[in-house]
Amino acid sequence: MADGSESDGFEWLGERPLAAAPRLLGNVLEVGARSGRIVEVEAYEGVDDLASHAAGGRTARNAAMFGRAGLLYVYRSYGVHWCANIVCGTEDRPGAVLIRALEPLTGLDEMWADRPRARTVTDLCSGPGKLCAALGIGGHHDGTDLLSAESPVRLLMAESGGPVGPVVRGPRVGITKAADRPWRFALEGNPHVSRPRPPWS
DNA sequence: GACAAGATTGACT
DNA sequence: GTCAATCTTGTCC
Numbered sequence: 001m002a003d004g005s006e007s008d009g010f011e012w013l014g015e016r017p018l019a020a021a022p023r024l025l026g027n028v029l030e031v032g033a034r035s036g037r038i039v040e041v042e043a044y045e046g047v048d049d050l051a052s053h054a055a056g057g058r059t060a061r062n063a064a065m066f067g068r069a070g071l072l073y074v075y076r077s078y079g080v081h082w083c084a085n086i087v088c089g090t091e092d093r094p095g096a097v098l099i100r101a102l103e104p105l106t107g108l109d110e111m112w113a114d115r116p117r118a119r120t121v122t123d124l125c126s127g128p129g130k131l132c133a134a135l136g137i138g139g140h141h142d143g144t145d146l147l148s149a150e151s152p153v154r155l156l157m158a159e160s161g162g163p164v165g166p167v168v169r170g171p172r173v174g175i176t177k178a179a180d181r182p183w184r185f186a187l188e189g190n191p192h193v194s195r196p197r198p199p200w201s
Numbered sequence: 202g203a204c205a206a207g208a209t210t211g212a213c214t
Numbered sequence: 215g216t217c218a219a220t221c222t223t224g225t226c227c
Contacts, residue, residue, distance in 0.1 A: 042208070051208070061223060078209050079221030085208085098208055117211075129209050174208055 009157045010147060013069035017043040017088040017095035020069075022185045024086065024097055025163035028156040029146075031135040034107030036125055037158065040100040040186040040193045042172045044085070046093050050177035054094040064143045066094045072153055074132070074142040081129025084137050086146060086155065100173070100184070102131045103192040111135070127194045163187055 013020055021043035028035050044052040046065075053062040053075065064073040065087055073085040073096050085096035102125035104111055111124050111134040118124045118134075125131035132138070137153065146155040158164075166188040172179060173196070186193045 044208075053208080056224080059224075075208085076222060078207060078219080080219070081209050083208060100208090127209070172208075176207085 009161070010070060010155065013086070013088050014090060015088065016093070017045055017097050018183060020086075020088040021097045021183065022167050022169075023162055024099075025167055025185060025187055026158045026160055027162070028105065028158055029084075029099065029102060029135070030154045030156055031137060031152060032107070032110075034110050034135050035105045035156070036102030036131065036135065037105055038099060038101075039103050039190045040184070042098040042100055043088075043095070043183040043185070044098060045095045046089065049095075049181075051172065051175040051179065051181075052095065054096075058094075065096050066091060067143065070145060070147040070155070072137075072141055072144040072146050074137060074139055076139065077129060082132040082138050083128040084132050084141075098128060099131060100128050101126050101186070101192050101194045102134075103190065104134070122191045126192050130194075165189070 089095040
């Protein structure tokens with residue numbers, strides 16, 4: 001990306017995760033023929049955020065989080081599910097934005113094939129583990145450059161250039177440390193958002 | 202080498 | 215609404 005041709009429009013990924021998170025809403029994540037619009041995210045800062053994987057310093061697992069903005073950080077949750085993050089910030093100040101929910105756009109048939117238990121379209125990608133399964137994202141994608149046209153996983157700019165409609169904010173989900181920080185963002189009223197659903201205070 | 206914790210999900214009551 | 219499944223990573227001895 002030295003020429004900047006692939007990152008045009010995503011320069012703000014170099015900002016703090018808290019600033020970049022709401023701007024990711026509405027943009028598109030693409031894996032092969034499958035793609036989905038990002039409708040829910042959570043921001044995780046670096047060493048200052050106890051809930052962040054980067055809080056304990058750099059390890060083999062979270063190395064991608066300490067890379068440059070625009071990389072994909074994938075980790076396994078509860079030994080069962082994969083969760084996908086988009087690395088934000090700078091290498092001096094690591095951080096990432098967890099993708100919690102997508103609105104399926106293309107490749108629905110392949111998503112259903114990988115998530116046979118999903119009952120409805122809104123159940124396909126309404127959770128971090130679900131969307132990784134639906135898109136086929138796994139540990140082998142850790143460290144992938146989302147802004148390169150060559151990558152198997154790509155982040156695409158929405159036609160609108162960002163979120164359409166109001167964005168709602170609430171506390172993060174499923175964590176025990178720093179759980180009070182309202183760093184979860186979602187598109188208001190979108191049926192693909194994971195539980196617990198808005199309205200949030 | 203052993204142990205505890207975890208950014209979840211799905212099945213069951 | 216409640217609870218078990220599952221396994222990798224990091225920490226401690």
